[in-house]
Amino acid sequence: MKFLVGNWKMNTTPEEGMALLEELSQGLTKEVVGDVRVVVAPPSLHLIPVADALLENSQIEIAAQNCHYEDFGAYTGEISAQMLLHSEVDAVILGHSERRQYFSETDDFVALKVKNAIKNHLIPIVCVGEKLEQRNTGTFLEDTWSQLSIALSDLSKDELEDVIIAYEPIWAIGTGEVASPEQVQQMHSFLRRKLKENMGRDDMPILYGGSCKPSNADEIFSQNDVDGGLIGGASLNAEDFMLLVEKLKNS
Numbered sequence: 720m721k722f723l724v725g726n727w728k729m730n731t732t733p734e735e736g737m738a739l740l741e742e743l744s745q746g747l748t749k750e751v752v753g754d755v756r757v758v759v760a761p762p763s764l765h766l767i768p769v770a771d772a773l774l775e776n777s778q779i780e781i782a783a784q785n786c787h788y789e790d791f792g793a794y795t796g797e798i799s800a801q802m803l804l805h806s807e808v809d810a811v812i813l814g815h816s817e818r819r820q821y822f823s824e825t826d827d828f829v830a831l832k833v834k835n836a837i838k839n840h841l842i843p844i845v846c847v848g849e850k851l852e853q854r855n856t857g858t859f860l861e862d863t864w865s866q867l868s869i870a871l872s873d874l875s876k877d878e879l880e881d882v883i884i885a886y887e888p889i890w891a892i893g894t895g896e897v898a899s900p901e902q903v904q905q906m907h908s909f910l911r912r913k914l915k916e917n918m919g920r921d922d923m924p925i926l927y928g929g930s931c932k933p934s935n936a937d938e939i940f941s942q943n944d945v946d947g948g949l950i951g952g953a954s955l956n957a958e959d960f961m962l963l964v965e966k967l968k969n970s
């Protein structure tokens with residue numbers, strides 16, 4: 720299964736968000752998307768209007784960009800997986816490097832969120848990836864596996880079926896610097912092997928994220944162990960995002 724996920728981050732006013740969605744809805748017909756599952760992750764304030772605007776036969780699924788690990792409680796400013804489920808949200812991005820970097824989210828914290836998302840029937844899109852120092856010192860493979868193994872550690876083999884993994888090297892996110900196709904393939908095949916050896920299954924989709932755009936997507940999407948992309952900047956431009964859907968479909 721191939722996935723293209725657009726992470727809008729903290730961008731778009733409600734009007735701009737709805738205009739972007741409208742363009743995507745019109746362009747992403749059943750024929751255009753083919754076997755690609757297309758997901759958009761707008762800011763949480765836009766989730767309900769976006770869900771309301773999607774037609775019954777829409778090819779677009781909705782993800783939140785984060786959620787808490789409890790269902791309800793005294794956690795000012797947070798939203799829960801349970802609330803998302805009741806708002807027609809299908810998936811949730813968890814452990815994004817910006818949450819780890821700016822909001823001090825740890826691997827253990829991400830693991831709690833992943834478990835709770837699964838409990839609430841949301842697809843967790845679990846983000847992992849190394850810092851530039853880890854790539855330079857050569858520990859990037861094991862360090863990234865460590866992040867992933869902790870994030871998934873509370874899940875049963877059956878629960879793993881519903882997980883999407885996104886490999887996002889931090890040095891490539893929003894920097895314009897994209898990982899080479901070889902670097903991406905090396906990490907994806909390594910994670911797949913580790914998943915099989917340690918958790919008994921390796922059939923979860925593994926997406927690449929980090930400055931992916933139409934001009935570099937072909938090479939990345941054609942790698943054996945790449946099942947799609949998590950797209951930041953280029954997901955804010957409907958034309959680019961739709962081009963990426965087509966490229967993934969044809970990969």
Ligand code: PEP
Nearest residue numbers: 892893928929930951952
């Ligand atoms: C992201 O934030 O997940 C991302 C991949 O961003 P960008 O495409 O802008 O590098």
